[in-house]
Amino acid sequence: MSGAGRPEKAGYAMARPVAAAAAALAVLGPIAACSGADGGKEKEYDVPRAFCGVQVDPALVSPLLPAGAKIEVGATRPVPSRKNCRVDVDGHWAMTLNLEWWEADVSSTLVASGNPRLEKARMSPDGNFYSGAGAVELVKGCENPRHSRQVLYTSVQLSDPELGDGAAMKKLATAFTRAVGRSDECSE
Numbered sequence: 001m002s003g004a005g006r007p008e009k010a011g012y013a014m015a016r017p018v019a020a021a022a023a024a025l026a027v028l029g030p031i032a033a034c035s036g037a038d039g040g041k042e043k044e045y046d047v048p049r050a051f052c053g054v055q056v057d058p059a060l061v062s063p064l065l066p067a068g069a070k071i072e073v074g075a076t077r078p079v080p081s082r083k084n085c086r087v088d089v090d091g092h093w094a095m096t097l098n099l100e101w102w103e104a105d106v107s108s109t110l111v112a113s114g115n116p117r118l119e120k121a122r123m124s125p126d127g128n129f130y131s132g133a134g135a136v137e138l139v140k141g142c143e144n145p146r147h148s149r150q151v152l153y154t155s156v157q158l159s160d161p162e163l164g165d166g167a168a169m170k171k172l173a174t175a176f177t178r179a180v181g182r183s184d185e186c187s188e
Contacts, residue, residue: 041067042067043062043067043068044067044068044069045069045089047061047062047065047071051087051097051176052075052083053075053183054085054179054180054183060168060175061095061172063163064095064158064164064168064169064172065087065089065094065095065163066089066094066160067089068090069090070090070091071088072087072088072091073085073086073088074086074088081101081102081147082098082101083099085097085098085099092159094158096155096156096157097154097156098154099139099152099153100153100154101147101152102151102153103150104149106151108127108128108129109129111153112129112136115129115134115136116134116157117131117133117134117157117158117161118130118134118135118136121134128173130166130169130170130173131164131169132161132165132166133158133161133163133169134157134164134169135154135155135169135172136154136155136173137173137174138151138153138177139152139177139185139186140181141181141186142180142181142185142186143186144187152185154173154180156169156176
């Protein structure tokens, strides 16, 4: 019965709960859809154990990569002082892990300025740079006769800053840099 003593129509009584459910869906639907940067998709690929010859624990790389079906890793050396390792997921750039030889007197600040994912980052106490979507680290003690009077830096960049995580990036960058220090790049 309605407040005036009349019976309510069945259609009108059902309209309120349906309208409330529609309003809740309109508000909560976009939040649920945006709750993951990958829109609920999963990683169907296996993360490699090495990136351009450098061994890295896949568990350190995986949190920073997008969902998708296929992963590809390719290396280029555009100039003798630089090695680029590009990671693509489903044909789209996802991450780069670079090795960069610089003159010994160049500051890490200058090196970091070449990584667009570090524009808001500050130097850490150890002289490296980290953000959720990028990092630059010095490879300590790395010597290579082909790069005398130079020092080696690693640089990591994510394509999608939404996947960024400061702690995960620092762990990956540190592990990658240490692995580079043990690689042929530091002994050739």
